[in-house]
Amino acid sequence: MKLVPIAKGVNGLFIQNNRFSTTHISVNLYLPLKRETVAVNALLPFVLSSCSAEYPDFSALNLRLNELYGADVGGIADKIGDTQVLRFFSYFIDDEYIPNGDKVADEAVELLISMLFKPSVKNGSFLKADVEREKRLTLEKIAGIVNDKRSYAISRIIAEMYKDEPFGELKTGSAKDVAAITGESLFNAFERVLSSAEVRIQVIGKKLPDRLFDRIAEGLKGYERITPAIAPSVPKKPAAEVNRILEEMDVSQGKLVMGFCTDCVGSERETAFLTVFADLFGGGPYSKLFANVREKLSLCYYCAARPNRNKGYILVDCGVESENAEKAENEILNQLNELKKGNFTDEELNFAISSIKDSLACLNDSEASLDGWYAMRPFGEPISPEEFISLIEKVTKEDIIKAAGLYRLDTVYKIMPQGKKGE
Amino acid sequence: MQKSVIKSSLLNKKFSLIKHSSGLNIFLYPMPGFSSNYAIFGTKYGSVDNAYLDDNGQKVDLPEGIAHFLEHKLFESEDGDAFSKYAKTGAYSNAYTSFDRTCYLFSCSNRFYDNLKILLDFVRSPYFTEATVNKEQGIIGQEIKMYDDMPNWRVMFNMLEGMFYTHPVRIDIAGTVQSIAKITDKTLYDCYNRFYNLSNMFLVLAGDFDEGQVLDFINKNLAVDDTQNKKANAVIENEPDNVKQNLVSCNLDVAKPLFCIGFKESGRAKTPTIKQIAGMEILLKMLAGSASPLYKSLLEKDLINEEFSFEYFTGRGFALPIFDGESDNPKEVLNLILAEADRLKSGGFDNKLFEASRREIYGRGIRRFDSAEGVCSMLTDSAVLEYNLFDYFDALASITKQDILNQLSVFTAEKAVLSVVNPIEKGGN
Incomplete structure (x- = not known):
C-alpha cells in the first residue's frame, strides 16, 4: 500500500476492494499522548459526531442518517502506545444497492466533511448543552468500567503498570480531567488538533469519492499546520520488584491479571515474533495456557495472553476461584518458563503460525478490520496484512525462546471475593 | 436430495437450499472473490428444550444447562478433540449454545475442505465418559460463576424470571453448579440421540467455493445412520399471558x-x-x-x-x-x-x-x-x-x-x- 501525500502532515490511503456493497472512510488524527490533553482531545470525536452546524440537533442528524439507509458517521478516541488517535468515520451503502435509484454516497461524504470542519459552535466555544451531554456520557462510561470485572481488572493493571507515564491514562482521560472540560477549552483543543495533528485519510471500497482527499486538505488550509513529531513508544523501565495489588470486591469469582513487560516496542519484525509467542503462550486452544491451566487443571474457563505491540507488554488474565489463584499464577509462570526452555514442539509452533496467518488473511474480508489494521500503524508507510504474513512465516523456534526470555513480570493484579485473599 | 435456488429480486442475491436425503437442510451461499469461508453446523436444540415427550407420551425433564454442557463435550471425540484437529489447519473454530440452538462453526482462509471434514466428523461423533464429564464440571462451573458476576447478564435473566412462570427461556443457558452436577455421560448420550438427528439440524456455508464440489464432498463425508428421522419431541408448555412479577x-x-x-x-x-x-x-x-x-x-x-x-x-x-x-x-x-x-x-x-x-x-x-x-x-x-x-x-x-x-x-x-x-x-x- 502506498500513502499518497496530500498536504503537509496529511496522507491518503485508498484500498480498492470490489467485493463490498459499502464504502468505509476514516479520517485519523494522530497526536502525542499527553496527560494534560488526553481528556479534552478524546471528547472531541464524540461532540463533533453528535451534531454539526448544519444539524445542531442530534436527533435531526440521526434521522438524516437513517434516511440515508443507515449511513453512519461517528468518532472515537484511542491510544496507540504513546500516540493518541482521534478517529472519524463515515460508512455507507454504495448507490447501486439502494432501492428506487436513491443516492446516498455524496451526502454521506458531505456529512463527514462537515462533521470535521463545520461544527456547531458559537463565539469560539462549543455549545454548553452538547459539551455537558457528551461529558456526562464519558463520565458514566468511566464509572461503568467496574461493572465488568474482567475489563475492570485489565484497566486497573494498565493504570498501575504505567502510572508514571501518559499511557497509564484511560483513553477517555481521567474523570477529573473530563469534568473540567468547558465549551471554550474544547474549542481550543479543536483548533489545536486541526493545526497540529498528523492526518491519515483511509478509504476502502470500490472507488475513491470524488476529490475527497483534496477537500479534506482544503478544510485544513485554514489552520496553521505545525505537525508535531509523533514517535514510536518508549518501553517501560524495569521495576525493582513485582508490584502486587489485591482488591477485595463483592464478587463470586476472582480475577487474576499478570502484566509482563519487554523493551520491544512496535517494529514489525519484533511484532511478528511477539505475536506468535503470545499465541503459543495463551492464544488458541492449542496454547500452553488453554491446554494446561484450563484443560489439564480445570482451574479456569478462560486464561488468555494478550500482547500490546506498541508498548511491548503482555497481559495474562483469568477468572479463578480464590483458593486456586496461587496455583493458577504458579502454573502461568511455569508455562512461560517451559517456553523459555524451548519445551514446545515444532507442531505447536506451526499451529500458532497457521492460525495467525489464517486470521490475517480473513482481514481482507472486512472493511472495518482493514481500516483498523492500517489506522493503528501511523508511523510511516504501513505494512499490509500480506506483508506481515511473510514475517510471521519466518518466525523460528529460537525466536520464541528469545521472546519468552524478554518478558519480565511487572505487576500482578487480583480481585478477590470479600475476605478471601487468594493467597 | 432436493435442491432449490432461492432468489431475491429486491436484493439481486440468491442462495441454494438443499434438502438432503438424510433430512439435513443445507444452505449454500457462494461469495466469489472473498478470502474467507465460514461454516455453521447446528441443531435446533438449546436451553429452552428442557423437556421432551418420550415414546409413551410421558414428559421427561432434563437438567438445566445440559444443551450447553453437551456442546462443550462434543468437542472431544475418541480420537482427540476438535480443537487440536483445527489447530493443524489454522482455522478459527468455536461453538455456542443459545436459547434455541447449538452451533459449531469455523472460519478459515484456506484448507476449507479439511476444515469441513473436521466439522462434519466431530459433530457426528459423540464421545462421553464419566471422567471427561467430571473434568468439564470444573470448567463450566467457572463459566457459570463468571456470568453470576456479570450485571448485564443477571439483569436480563432476572427480567425473564419475572416475566415467565414456566417457559424455559427463563432458565440460565449454562444452568447452575447444582443442576450440571446431575449430568452424566448417559444423559448426554440420550440428549444427543434425540436432538442431534440430521432432520433436526442444518449446515450453513458461505465463502468462495463451488456449490457442486461442496455438495459432492458433503455426500461423501456426512455420516448418516438409520435413526435420522427420529423426532426430537421437545415440549414447551403454554403458560399464563400475564407476567409473574412486574x-x-x-x-x-x-x-x-x-x-x-x-x-x-x-x-x-x-x-x-x-x-x-x-x-x-x-x-x-x-x-x-x-x-x-x-x-x-x-x-x-x-x-x-x-x-x-x-x-x-x-x-x-x-x-x-x-x-x-x-x-x-x-x-x-x-x-x-x-x-x-x-x-x-x-x-x-x-x-x-x-x-x-x-x-x-x-x-x-x-x-x-x-x-x-x-x-x-x-x-x-x-x-x-x-x-x-x-x-x-x-x-x-x-x-x-x-x-x-x-x-x-x-x-x-x-x-x-x-x-x-x-x-x-x-x-x-
Missing part, C-alpha cells in the same frame, strides 16, 4: 443501577412470524431509536447513557421486546416508554420517522451480506425460525402504519417487567 431487583457491585425492561406478548410458546419480526424492529426503532423523540428526551433528562439499547428478543417459541441500560431512575424510563407508546397510538405516528427507520434496518441488513459470518448468521436464524431469509427484506418493505399500530398494543404497564440491578450500599454487608 418488578424484580437484586444488588451487585455496579456504578449505577442497570435496568432491563421486557414486555410479555403472550404466554403461548409461539415462534414469531417474519412479518412480526420486521414490524417490531421498525416499531422499536421509531419508539426508542437514536432519531426518536423518546431517545432525545431520555438522554436530555440524564435518564440513559450510551449503554441504552433495545432489541426484539426472539427465538423458537418466544418473542418479546426488551430495553436495557443504566439509569438512576429506571421506573421513570419505563414510564416514558409507556407514555411514548401511548403517544404513537393516539395520533403521534410520524411517517417520516417510520420511513427512515425502515431504511436504516434495510441498510443494516444489506451490510451483513458483506461478510461470510454475517451471511451465515442470517441464514442460521432463518433455519432455526423456519423462514425464508429474503422474505425478511420483503416484509420490511411491506410493513404498513396499521401493522405498527397493531404491534404497539403490547406496550402496557401490565405487560411490563422491570428488572433492576442496584449498586451494593457501601458500608453495609
Whole structure:
C-alpha cells in the first residue's frame, strides 16, 4: 500500500476492494499522548459526531442518517502506545444497492466533511448543552468500567503498570480531567488538533469519492499546520520488584491479571515474533495456557495472553476461584518458563503460525478490520496484512525462546471475593 | 436430495437450499472473490428444550444447562478433540449454545475442505465418559460463576424470571453448579440421540467455493445412520399471558443501577412470524431509536447513557421486546416508554420517522451480506425460525402504519417487567 501525500502532515490511503456493497472512510488524527490533553482531545470525536452546524440537533442528524439507509458517521478516541488517535468515520451503502435509484454516497461524504470542519459552535466555544451531554456520557462510561470485572481488572493493571507515564491514562482521560472540560477549552483543543495533528485519510471500497482527499486538505488550509513529531513508544523501565495489588470486591469469582513487560516496542519484525509467542503462550486452544491451566487443571474457563505491540507488554488474565489463584499464577509462570526452555514442539509452533496467518488473511474480508489494521500503524508507510504474513512465516523456534526470555513480570493484579485473599 | 435456488429480486442475491436425503437442510451461499469461508453446523436444540415427550407420551425433564454442557463435550471425540484437529489447519473454530440452538462453526482462509471434514466428523461423533464429564464440571462451573458476576447478564435473566412462570427461556443457558452436577455421560448420550438427528439440524456455508464440489464432498463425508428421522419431541408448555412479577431487583457491585425492561406478548410458546419480526424492529426503532423523540428526551433528562439499547428478543417459541441500560431512575424510563407508546397510538405516528427507520434496518441488513459470518448468521436464524431469509427484506418493505399500530398494543404497564440491578450500599454487608 502506498500513502499518497496530500498536504503537509496529511496522507491518503485508498484500498480498492470490489467485493463490498459499502464504502468505509476514516479520517485519523494522530497526536502525542499527553496527560494534560488526553481528556479534552478524546471528547472531541464524540461532540463533533453528535451534531454539526448544519444539524445542531442530534436527533435531526440521526434521522438524516437513517434516511440515508443507515449511513453512519461517528468518532472515537484511542491510544496507540504513546500516540493518541482521534478517529472519524463515515460508512455507507454504495448507490447501486439502494432501492428506487436513491443516492446516498455524496451526502454521506458531505456529512463527514462537515462533521470535521463545520461544527456547531458559537463565539469560539462549543455549545454548553452538547459539551455537558457528551461529558456526562464519558463520565458514566468511566464509572461503568467496574461493572465488568474482567475489563475492570485489565484497566486497573494498565493504570498501575504505567502510572508514571501518559499511557497509564484511560483513553477517555481521567474523570477529573473530563469534568473540567468547558465549551471554550474544547474549542481550543479543536483548533489545536486541526493545526497540529498528523492526518491519515483511509478509504476502502470500490472507488475513491470524488476529490475527497483534496477537500479534506482544503478544510485544513485554514489552520496553521505545525505537525508535531509523533514517535514510536518508549518501553517501560524495569521495576525493582513485582508490584502486587489485591482488591477485595463483592464478587463470586476472582480475577487474576499478570502484566509482563519487554523493551520491544512496535517494529514489525519484533511484532511478528511477539505475536506468535503470545499465541503459543495463551492464544488458541492449542496454547500452553488453554491446554494446561484450563484443560489439564480445570482451574479456569478462560486464561488468555494478550500482547500490546506498541508498548511491548503482555497481559495474562483469568477468572479463578480464590483458593486456586496461587496455583493458577504458579502454573502461568511455569508455562512461560517451559517456553523459555524451548519445551514446545515444532507442531505447536506451526499451529500458532497457521492460525495467525489464517486470521490475517480473513482481514481482507472486512472493511472495518482493514481500516483498523492500517489506522493503528501511523508511523510511516504501513505494512499490509500480506506483508506481515511473510514475517510471521519466518518466525523460528529460537525466536520464541528469545521472546519468552524478554518478558519480565511487572505487576500482578487480583480481585478477590470479600475476605478471601487468594493467597 | 432436493435442491432449490432461492432468489431475491429486491436484493439481486440468491442462495441454494438443499434438502438432503438424510433430512439435513443445507444452505449454500457462494461469495466469489472473498478470502474467507465460514461454516455453521447446528441443531435446533438449546436451553429452552428442557423437556421432551418420550415414546409413551410421558414428559421427561432434563437438567438445566445440559444443551450447553453437551456442546462443550462434543468437542472431544475418541480420537482427540476438535480443537487440536483445527489447530493443524489454522482455522478459527468455536461453538455456542443459545436459547434455541447449538452451533459449531469455523472460519478459515484456506484448507476449507479439511476444515469441513473436521466439522462434519466431530459433530457426528459423540464421545462421553464419566471422567471427561467430571473434568468439564470444573470448567463450566467457572463459566457459570463468571456470568453470576456479570450485571448485564443477571439483569436480563432476572427480567425473564419475572416475566415467565414456566417457559424455559427463563432458565440460565449454562444452568447452575447444582443442576450440571446431575449430568452424566448417559444423559448426554440420550440428549444427543434425540436432538442431534440430521432432520433436526442444518449446515450453513458461505465463502468462495463451488456449490457442486461442496455438495459432492458433503455426500461423501456426512455420516448418516438409520435413526435420522427420529423426532426430537421437545415440549414447551403454554403458560399464563400475564407476567409473574412486574418488578424484580437484586444488588451487585455496579456504578449505577442497570435496568432491563421486557414486555410479555403472550404466554403461548409461539415462534414469531417474519412479518412480526420486521414490524417490531421498525416499531422499536421509531419508539426508542437514536432519531426518536423518546431517545432525545431520555438522554436530555440524564435518564440513559450510551449503554441504552433495545432489541426484539426472539427465538423458537418466544418473542418479546426488551430495553436495557443504566439509569438512576429506571421506573421513570419505563414510564416514558409507556407514555411514548401511548403517544404513537393516539395520533403521534410520524411517517417520516417510520420511513427512515425502515431504511436504516434495510441498510443494516444489506451490510451483513458483506461478510461470510454475517451471511451465515442470517441464514442460521432463518433455519432455526423456519423462514425464508429474503422474505425478511420483503416484509420490511411491506410493513404498513396499521401493522405498527397493531404491534404497539403490547406496550402496557401490565405487560411490563422491570428488572433492576442496584449498586451494593457501601458500608453495609
